[in-house]
Amino acid sequence: MACPHPIFTRAPRGRIYAFLAWLGREALALLLSPLRYWPATLIIVPVLVWTAMHYRFNLSPSLPWTVARVEYGRTPARGEYMLYTYRGPIEGLPSHTFFKRVAGIPGDTILVDGRRVWVAGRLVGEAAEHTHKGVRLTTIRPGTIPDGFLFAQGDHPASFDSRYAESGLVPFDAVIGVAHPVF
Numbered sequence: 812m813a814c815p816h817p818i819f820t821r822a823p824r825g826r827i828y829a830f831l832a833w834l835g836r837e838a839l840a841l842l843l844s845p846l847r848y849w850p851a852t853l854i855i856v857p858v859l860v861w862t863a864m865h866y867r868f869n870l871s872p873s874l875p876w877t878v879a880r881v882e883y884g885r886t887p888a889r890g891e892y893m894l895y896t897y898r899g900p901i902e903g904l905p906s907h908t909f910f911k912r913v914a915g916i917p918g919d920t921i922l923v924d925g926r927r928v929w930v931a932g933r934l935v936g937e938a939a940e941h942t943h944k945g946v947r948l949t950t951i952r953p954g955t956i957p958d959g960f961l962f963a964q965g966d967h968p969a970s971f972d973s974r975y976a977e978s979g980l981v982p983f984d985a986v987i988g989v990a991h992p993v994f
Contacts, residue, residue, distance in 0.1 A: 865880055867894060876994060877994060878993040879910065889916050892911065892989065892990040894986070894989075895963065895987055897978070897985075901971075909971075909972075912963070915931055915961065917956050917958045919962065921951060921955070923951065923953045928950060930962050960980040961980065
């Protein structure tokens with residue numbers, strides 16, 4: 812009778828040790844594989860890093876596009892899209908980085924009529940009374956946008972933007988950059 816292959820012996824420890832040895836060799840080969848292809852790695856890795864830094868994804872329905880190129884270090888003008896960090900009190904948001912259009916700049920007047928909000932003489936939208944999770948929302952107070960702040964507006968009617976006191980005006984130091992839609 813022929814001897815069975817050593818990996819199929821009755822002792823389970825032998826099979827486990829053989830599997831662990833094989834797994835270790837495969838893991839080491841994966842870790843060392845970039846060294847074999849270092850010319851491609853020197854080109855591909857920096858391109859991937861640069862792309863990840865300069866392109867962002869919008870997964871919410873508040874804007875009609877999904878991918879945007881971000882221009883860092885520039886304050887957006889009225890009508891441009893911006894990427895900024897949310898610093899408000901609402902918790903449990905899927906992200907604290909928002910894409911919104913700049914609807915108001917310092918010196919513009921904010922008017923509130925019931926739940927309708929106007930900025931610089933243009934209707935921005937009507938504020939909802941609560942979030943889809945039932946959290947009560949209050950409208951922003953009327954007044955003038957102070958220096959160092961922007962009014963953010965989402966394109967979707969139910970967007971969580973500066974119409975709400977809980978979101979508020981966006982300080983310049985929260986702005987990450989200007990977003991240019993790609994698609």
